[in-house]
Amino acid sequence: MGIRVAVAGASGYAGGELLRLISGRPEFELVAATAHSQAGHRVDVVHPQLAGLDLVLGAAGPDPLADADLVFLALPHGESAALAAQLPADVRIVDLGADHRLADPYQWAQYYGGTHAGQWTYGLPELPGQRELIASATRVANTGCYAVAITLALAPLIAAGAAQPADVVVVAASGTSGAGRGVKAHLLASEVMGDLSPYRVGTHQHVPEIKQATGATGLSLTPVLAPMPRGILATVTALPARGVDPQAVLAEAYADAPFVHVLPEGRWPHTAATLGSNSCHLQATVDVDSGRLIVVSALDNLGKGAAGQAVQNANLMFGLPETTGLSVYGVAP
Ligand SMILES: NC(=O)C1=CN([C@@H]2O[C@H](COP(=O)(O)OP(=O)(O)OC[C@H]3O[C@@H](n4cnc5c(N)ncnc54)[C@H](OP(=O)(O)O)[C@@H]3O)[C@@H](O)[C@H]2O)C=CC1
Numbered sequence: 631m632g633i634r635v636a637v638a639g640a641s642g643y644a645g646g647e648l649l650r651l652i653s654g655r656p657e658f659e660l661v662a663a664t665a666h667s668q669a670g671h672r673v674d675v676v677h678p679q680l681a682g683l684d685l686v687l688g689a690a691g692p693d694p695l696a697d698a699d700l701v702f703l704a705l706p707h708g709e710s711a712a713l714a715a716q717l718p719a720d721v722r723i724v725d726l727g728a729d730h731r732l733a734d735p736y737q738w739a740q741y742y743g744g745t746h747a748g749q750w751t752y753g754l755p756e757l758p759g760q761r762e763l764i765a766s767a768t769r770v771a772n773t774g775c776y777a778v779a780i781t782l783a784l785a786p787l788i789a790a791g792a793a794q795p796a797d798v799v800v801v802a803a804s805g806t807s808g809a810g811r812g813v814k815a816h817l818l819a820s821e822v823m824g825d826l827s828p829y830r831v832g833t834h835q836h837v838p839e840i841k842q843a844t845g846a847t848g849l850s851l852t853p854v855l856a857p858m859p860r861g862i863l864a865t866v867t868a869l870p871a872r873g874v875d876p877q878a879v880l881a882e883a884y885a886d887a888p889f890v891h892v893l894p895e896g897r898w899p900h901t902a903a904t905l906g907s908n909s910c911h912l913q914a915t916v917d918v919d920s921g922r923l924i925v926v927s928a929l930d931n932l933g934k935g936a937a938g939q940a941v942q943n944a945n946l947m948f949g950l951p952e953t954t955g956l957s958v959y960g961v962a963p
């Protein structure tokens with residue numbers, strides 16, 4: 631018998647991707663999948679891509695989850711903390727929401743509002759020392775999707791003293807699935823198609839998370855909604871702190887990371903190459919005019935940005951090889 635797994639928020643985009651990654655894996659036995667408004671529907675009606683998965687979505691709440699060894703929470707912000715508190719201490723939990731990512735209650739109040747639930751182990755295994763912390767944790771806070779793309783690009787440069795932490799500028803585009811499955815006027819096809827639109831300019835909630843994970847002290851993030859279902863492309867620029875080759879710093883930092891690929895010189899990341907994978911593609915250079923370091927980062931927001939990352943963390947928590955059930959390679963065209 632495999633590890634008994636339950637998914638809360640299984641009718642959402644991240645939940646659906648979790649079910650796709652977990653189902654059929656011999657290491658995992660899916661014992662429950664819960665939803666809110668979609669409870670009572672068959673999974674393959676809500677997620678047609680999962681035709682053949684014979685499961686009915688259960689009602690939200692702790693009861694269907696309490697028997698599992700591992701629970702993934704893929705719920706709206708503010709919903710996971712109360713639910714997690716009702717689960718037995720020995721149930722391992724990976725929270726895909728933001729409730730347990732931040733250390734600072736003031737930052738939580740400023741960017742999310744409401745009560746700060748406290749910090750869990752941050753679920754980004756590629757940060758130095760983090761793989762070991764995740765492996766011994768029973769509660770892990772998965773990363774935000776922009777946060778993982780930007781942190782992977784920036785953290786090694788700041789740690790190596792190659793980038794100045796006080797002046798980081800990021801412009802990042804995301805596919806529409808990043809906003810979740812709920813019906814929102816600005817996500818109607820007729821509004822999104824043929825359009826690129828910035829949103830939450832200067833106020834995005836991932837800024838404190840990225841600063842906490844990278845050591846950046848000043849960071850400007852402009853998110854852009856792009857007319858595609860999946861993918862994040864982040865362009866990160868920073869002033870150099872000393873004259874080192876940013877590409878070499880990144881290549882050394884991720885030499886042993888199976889899901890982070892620093893592309894050969896001259897090849898630049900693009901979202902389509904990462905779709906369906908748990909990989910993040912990086913490339914870096916020095917701007918010939920301003921001298922700023924430029925790093926471009928691409929990933930699938932539902933893969934390394936959410937469900938893939940959550941499974942990678944769960945693999946570590948259960949002593950499985952980190953790559954189990956996850957694809958390093960994308961789907962194309
Ligand atoms: N989408 C992405 O790219 C990423 C998402 N995340 C995070 O993962 C989490 C899930 O995101 P995503 O899948 O996109 O969101 P969706 O809106 O697609 O799904 C939300 C899920 O939560 C359920 N739900 C809604 N309200 C409640 C409630 N009050 N109580 C219990 N369950 C509820 C929904 O059920 P029902 O549909 O049945 O009403 C659905 O299953 C969020 O915290 C998000 O920020 C993190 C990184 C990336």
Ligand SMILES: CC(=O)N[C@@H](CCC(=O)OP(=O)(O)O)C(=O)O
Nearest residue numbers: 727728774775776804805808809
């Ligand atoms: C396009 C879009 O709206 N994207 C979402 C990304 C959300 C995400 O990564 O998750 P968390 O909310 O869990 O941090 C946003 O910008 O808020």
